[in-house]
Amino acid sequence: MFWGMLILLYLPNGEWGISGGFFIMSYLVNAFFMVMKKLRESIWEMHMLQNIAGFFAFIICMIVARSDDFQYFSNWLFALLLIIWLVLLCLFTFGAVDKNPGMLYWLFTETAENRKVQVVRYKRIIKRFFNIFLSLFLLMFWIFIENTLEFYYTNRKTLEFNLSDFWGSMIVQSFFLSVIISVLVSLLKTNVTKIISCCLWGLAVASYIQVMIFDRDLGITDAYAIKWSDYSGKMIMTGIVWGICIVVPVILFAKFKNKFFSILKYVAVCLLCIQISATIYLVIKSGGYRNTSEAEITNYYVSGKNEYTVSEEKNIFVFVLDTYSNDFIDEMTEQYPDALEPLHDFTYYDNYDSKYDGTALAMNYLLTGQEFDNTIPCREYSKEAFHSEKAVEFYNTLKEQQYSCNIYTDKATVSFLNAKNLYEYYDNVQENADGEILVDYHAVRKNIIKGAMYKVLPLALKRFSLVVTSDFDGAVSSSGGGEDSPDLDDDFYLKLQTQGLEYNSSSGTFTIYHFSGMHDYGDGKGKNLPEAAYDNLNDVYVFLDELKNMGVYDNSTIIITADHGKIMTVDGIQPIFFIKEPYKKNDRLAVCSSPVSAEEFMPTIMKLITGESKDKTIYDYEADENRSRSVYIRQYKENISDLLKNDSANYACLYKYTYQGDKDELRKYAGAKPKQKIPLIDFWY
Known part of the structure; x- marks a missing residue:
């Protein structure tokens, strides 16, 4: 009751129901164990177990929680208290607690007067402590x-x-958690x-095997949903390996006792030394x-300035829905046949090519029209691309056209x-000259x-620990500016419905909305792909x-596209591309199968605003034209030579596939080695 009332004082709003559940569980545990003769005859010992559980739960949470975010652990404290108490009750009931004079449980439960006249068995306690500490640490x-270091x-x-x-x-918490948990486990008998x-020890070995062997071909969690059903066989196999790693050491200890355990401790020390060296x-x-x-956060940031404004005269709106493959349109229309009806004034280019997979490459290319240069660092390529003659001419033309x-x-x-x-081209990108960097440590x-x-988790449990790039959004911010960040995704549409749009003072607007698109599908929000x-x-x-x-709908150019489709494969890499020209009216959505690509994105806009373009546009290709196009697919480091040759983080190279025809022709290359392999000297991630 004391711990429950203490925790309630620290509970964040809206979590009272959780604590109420813990209260009920604690009393159910009480009732269950009170029917057992061993505890019924010693209510005092039962209460001592509660006190021990409370003490260790509090210390563990104090180690884990920083002083400024202890509120996040109020319910964890109650839950941990309940779990430790339940485990201790079970172990106590089955005689696993060592109650001999001089041992830890005796020290916790004996009166001060009796402790003075008994000899505490320091060597035995310390030996028992290290029995558990080495494997746990x-x-x-x-x-x-x-x-955590490797992930970073x-x-x-x-x-x-x-x-x-x-x-x-992390280092301090891991060490002291290992110490305090080892002390807690030292309450038990030696065996x-x-x-x-x-x-x-088996868990540590199993997790090491998981990382080094079984994690090599997993999908990317922040691109699109991993089809866990494709891994059912491997889940079973990895589950068996984990079971063997845990059970076999126990069996060997049961057979060989201290001889095996001595070997286990030496192996644990060796593995720790290896891990420390690697770290x-x-x-x-x-x-x-x-x-x-x-x-590192820069002095420039993208603001939400003019996000909900339009020009009365002329507008170009580009919606870039991330990871939206045109394959998804096919699946969607099977379930929702009328889903494209609101786009009746648009033309759907169902054979549009993004050229690159992944947002980093695709967005740089879409906004500059410059081919990726693998001979220079990626950030240097981006800088040169935005300062290229083609990019400068494009954005200067937009400005000239007001x-x-x-x-x-x-x-x-x-x-x-x-x-x-x-910053040089987009009006809502602001300079923040004197901001202080703030880190959300929690x-x-x-x-x-x-x-x-x-x-490190076994394959069957990984879905419960997904982390995506956007999880780190806002973890680092600047106090001197950037508070007016743009509304994205659901936030944008919800605000749009409540406040609507308004006119700005410009004679024309060119606006790009880059939203997460089908990243939402990969973030585990419970929707199937068509939904x-x-x-x-x-x-x-x-x-x-x-x-x-x-x-202003009639006088606007509206493009709905994606930076890329599926990633790291030619199977579904083609993105969507819908376009409505000013004053275009159709009875139904037009479909065009011309072999076009992101290469025509900027020239097409130039054509629409000036009436001419020196480069080919999407209108300059026929549906049956025999055009060769190339796509570039990122590839992970494959072997030790890739690891040694470059320092490009996740990726070692791009695979270049050249094809003629449509996405079905491109799909034939899935799983095949390319004719051209482009090495990377580095990458954004």
Whole structure:
């Protein structure tokens, strides 16, 4: 009751129901164990177990929680108290608790007067402590120290925080958690602690095997939903491996006793030394503990300025719905035959090619028209692309035609494009000269742990620890500016419905809305693919209705496309592309199968605003034209030579596939090696 009332004082709003549930569970546990003769005859010992559980739950939560975010752990404290108490009750009932004079349980429960006259068995207690500590710290080190560091190093080019913002606390917390849990387990008898140690050692080995062997061909969690059913066979296989790793050490201990356990402890020490060496190497490669993030927040940011405004005279609106493959349209219309009816004034180019997979490459190309240059660092390519003759001419023409330019996208995409590059062309990109960098340590630590857990968990449990790029949005911010960040995705459409649009003072607007699109499908929101595809278009339809209400729908150019389709495959890489020209009226959606690509995106807009373009547009290709197009697919590092040859984080190269025809022709290359392999010297992530 004391612990329950204490926790209620710290509960965040809206979580009273959870605590009520814990209260009920605690009393049910009480009632269950009170029928057992052993505890019924010793209510005092039962209460002592409650006190021990409360003490250790409180200490563990104090170690895990920083002083400024203890509120997040109020319910965790209650839950942990209940779990520890339940485990201790079970172990006590089955005689696993060591109540001998001089041992830890005796020290916790005996009176001060009796403790004075008894000899405490320090050597035996310390030996029992290390029996559990070595295996536990091996597991803790592998998950919370090495794998959080490895997750950070792999993604260091997109994460805006530094190693020191989370890793020091991870080391301290892992060590002291191992210490306090080892002390708690030392309450038990020697053989029980050794069995638990064998299980923990097996978990550490199993998680190591999981990372090094079984995680190599998993899909990317923030691109589109992983089809877990495709991995059912491997789930069973990995489950068996995990079971073997845990059970075999216990069996060997039961057969060989202390001889095997001595070997196990020496192996644990050796594995710890290996992990420490690998960790030191990773720290050095990351730039040291006091490193500076490669995606360090800059003095420029994308604001929400003019996000809900339109021009009375002329408008170009481009909706870029991330990861929206044109394959999804086919699946959507099977379930929702009338889903495209609101687009009756549009033309659907169902053979449109994005050229590149992944937002970093595709968005840089879409906004500059410059081919990727693999001979220079990626950020240098982006800078040169935005300062290229083609990009400068395009944006200068927009300005000459009196268009204001605005782009609304997420922080990850801004890091790929570089806000400073955008600042020169887009009016809503602002300079923040004197902002103080603020780090949300709770969000950083929570998501970095999720990323580490995703790696080490068995395949069947990974879906419960998904982490995506957008989880880190807002983890780092600037106090001196950037508060007026744009509304994206659901926030944009909800606000649009409540406040609508308004006119701005410009004679023309060129606006790009880059939203998560089918990333929502991959973020595990419970929708199937056709539903997610349909909902994305329905959201855009809200915008179209507002344009009609404002009376500017007819004079507007509207493009609904995607930066790319599915990633890391030619099977479904083609994105959607719908376009409505000014004053275009159709009875129904027109479909064109011309072999066009993102290469024609900027020339087509030039043609629409000036009446001419020196480069080919989407209107310059016939449906049956025999055109060769190429797509570039990122490929992971495949072997040790890839790891040694370059430092491009996740990716070693691009595979170039050249094809003629439509997406079905391109699909034939799925799984095939390309004729051209383009090495990468680095990458954004």
